[in-house]
Amino acid sequence: MNSVFCLVKKTHTSLCAGYVTMKQQKDNPDMKSFFLCLFLCLSMSLLGQYEKNIQLAAPDTSAENSFLSVYLNRSSASDFTDIELSDEEISDLLWSANGINRPASGKRTAPSALNAQDIDIFLFSSDGVFLYIPENHELQMVSESDSRVLLVGESFSVVPPQVLLLVSDVSRFTFGTDEMRMEWAAIDAGIVTQNILLFCSWNNILARPRSVMEKDKIIRLLGLSDSQHVLLNIPLSK
Known part of the structure; x- marks a missing residue:
């Protein structure tokens, strides 16, 4: 003590x-x-x-057809017209979004985690709903109903003539936790979306990425499985 x-x-x-x-x-x-x-x-x-900060040169967007003008003119449309894209424009858009650009390997214009190619693109129009099949570069009919309202509701003054829907099938990832797979799915959908938006910017097409839609009804309409997740929709018009 x-x-x-x-x-x-x-x-x-x-x-x-x-x-x-x-x-x-x-x-x-x-x-x-x-x-x-x-x-x-x-x-x-x-x-x-x-004092070590680096002042970058301004982007050269002066040339009328320069590649940087694609980024300069990119914007999300606040409203749409009833003028639809031509079949040729839809064809080029879908290929640019997630088509096969290396046939020997089957790899896509959009990279994906583990090259899982988890993103599927559906086209909604007044003629019905179609699934884009990159391997054949074709649209496969899924439904004859005009279901565009499930994607856009009353968000715009007119219903856009065509709407793309991005769905990720996370079962195509060969490993990873559920949380990891959903993160990869979101990233892959974002990459495909940017491909779509840049194509639209170059071709003066109105487009807007959105996540709001009636997902439960869409899942039932398309007959999606538990591993297929509805992520984004992109309304389109001229």
């Missing part, structure tokens, strides 16, 4: 002595100057970091 008391007393004495020493140093004019210089040096060091 006495040894513990002695240890506590010794520690208390050391702390008090340290405090007195620091106070004396603080009251010392030389120490005040030292701390002021130290503060200024640290401040200059921090400010110096910002």
Whole structure:
């Protein structure tokens, strides 16, 4: 017990002595100057970091047909017309979105996690609902009903003549937790969407990526499985 008391007393004495020493140093004019210089040096060091920022040159979007103009003109349409895309435009758009650009390997214009090619594109129009088959570059009819309203509701003054729907089949990922697969699905859908939007920007097509829709009704209409997730829709018009 006495040894513990002695240890506590010794520690208390050391702390008090340290405090007195620091106070004396603080009251010392030389120490005040030292701390002021130290503060200024640290401040200059921090400010110096910002001098290393790099000012980038402005993007060259001056050329009328430059590639950068695709990005310059990209925007999400706030409303649409009733003028539909031609069959040729739909064909080129779907290939650009997620078509096969390397036939020998079957790889796509859009990369996907693990090359799972999990994204399927459905076309909704007044003629019905179609599934894009990249391997044959064709549209396969899924339903004869005009179901565009399930995707866009009353969001616009007119119902866009064509709407694309992106669905991810996460069963195509060969491994990964459910959470990982859903993250990959969202990323892959975003990549395909950007392909669509850039094509539309280049060809003066109105487009807008959206996530709001009647998903439960769409799942029943398309007969989707539990592994197929409805992610995004993109209304289109001229």
